[in-house]
Amino acid sequence: MSPAGTVDRVAGVAPPSGAVRLLAGLGQRGGPLTLADHQARWGVLPDPARRGRSAFLDELHRSGLRGHGGAWFPAAVKWEAVAARRLGRPVVVANGSEGEPASGKDRLLVRRAPHLVIDGLMVAAETLGASRAVLYVPASEARHVSEVLRERRRAGIDPLDAEVVVSPERFVAGEESAVTAHLDGGPGALPRFTAVTPVYRKGVDGRPTLVQNVETLAHAALIARFGAAWFRSVGTEESPGTALLTVTAGTAGPRVIEVPFGATLRSVWSALGVSPGDAPAVLLGGYGGTWTPGARILDVPLVEEHLRPLGATFGAGVVLAPPPTSCPLAEVAAIAAYLEREGAGQCGPCVYGLPALADATASLAFGGPGGAGGPAGGGLPARIFELCDSVDGRGACHHPDGAARMVRSALLAFGDHVDQHLRIGPCPPAAARAGRRPPAPRPPAVRVQAGGTPRARVPGVGGARR
């Protein structure tokens, strides 16, 4: 038995030393790593019962792991909040729904490293004494994940059988309270009002519930094996470890790479063979994230502690750079329209505020009556800021906040371009899109490609080989 507060190292298996961790154990040919290969790669998950529940919570605390689903909340604090509730055995949920269209890293993990995710779910279940464990994944992943669970059942390695629940294909389906509402049989995975009773207190079946992003759980599975000190051996003090990024640049499809926290956008572009000049506008975090001029953040470490002071966010690890020939305001308007359509339609600010915000943003981008270039266009920025303020923080979930953050950041980031639209009218690329209803920028099923072919291998930035 190991001394209190430490975690058994996994006999015979060396922890990964570089910045490629989660992606160091992917199945080949687009499928999952088999259980045998998974255990050969990572070793057998140490039995949590042997080290006691609080020991792993302490380890998780020391690791500094935070949620990779976008909210960046300390994982240990969340687990403790669930553990502290006395009423009912907890429910643990691995959240792989990934409604964010610009993100593909969760599906990549669920598809090709499912055992690592399930290991993490089992560590959570054991640590919190849960009596129910759920894998919440899109329909496209449900079948193979069920097969993976059968494989584990045959091997008899899990303390309880996880179940698979299909997440509806919608943007808000992964929001914590939408997840618990869906597991309770509510229609369509709609967020609930949780300000009074958060899901860690009353979630599924009224029981304390942990809803944790699948990447976060995969990291937890490695912390359970190799410990907090190893976890902290890369990354920054406040953002230890590595992160998966889903990077879309220009017209190339999204690629998932793993970086140590602290890596800069420049090193990401370099690893993926993207010229920084081809990414003049960058959306970070996700559709509810923040726009910045690419040049401004080129050498900023991609961690919340550096990004937030600049008004940017790491969010769910999304890096999206539209083609340099496109109009950034047209991109913003298209995403604002998408977020409006994807609202749950439950709260006033989403039902009335987001359509007004999307309309005003479209007027700025595409012109039209009252729009940019016309006599009344000059008032648009003020009106857009006013609408952002009026929806911010006023929904049951953070959906309207994200829309407000995304639009507001764009007006600040592309001020010169905004002025140009107001003075002259929509720029040619925007004009070419005007009159058309902005398409959903991408269908929810993102085609995920692991890594890429790094042309210049950058120290500290790892891409997965295909």
Next chain:
Amino acid sequence: MSRAAIRVVVDPTACDGYGTCAELLPEWIEADEWGFPVVRREALPAHLADHAERAVHACPRMAIRTVRARD
């Protein structure tokens, strides 16, 4: 003994924007341009507690309530 500090909260998924609360508690709740309540988040001053209770009971959607403020 004075009453514990309370906060006013509105469940935005239940609210349909009737505006009753903003009518009864204008010191604390204003209507946005679509008639939906914008509620101050701080603890409610004690002298408004009775008005708040009335607003709670008058809401046709039972969307508004008072909760103990966490200081």
